[in-house]
Amino acid sequence: MHAFDVLGDPVRRRILELLADGETSAGEITAVVRREFGISQPGVSQHLRVLRENGFARVRAEGARRLYAVEPAPLQDVDRWLERFRGTWDRHLDALATELARGEKERRGRGAPSQDHPPEEEP
Known part of the structure; x- marks a missing residue:
């Protein structure tokens, strides 16, 4: 998938905005995206997967939590x-x-x- 195809989706752009502030748990991302876009948890997971598979985000496990962060390389390509x-x-x-x-x-x-x-102002 081309970078602009990934970034063309408003949900994925919003997720990247959330990640720009630092590592964020999948639960926090899901809560914001569900509230703002009204999509289900599986829908949010699908968007996270697209970001991961296309190199825009990375994930690491911390116990049962999954923490996502921005991968800067694809964004640097877009910037160039x-x-x-x-x-x-x-x-x-x-x-x-x-x-x-x-x-x-x-x-x-x-x-x-x-x-x-x-x-x-006059006294």
């Missing part, structure tokens, strides 16, 4: 693929920053308070 598009994003973000700065300068020129420095 996206690199070619960052130049476009960076130009747009730089232009936005310029427009925001211009608007802030115009507001200050009209005597409007800066967002960084709200008006002082």
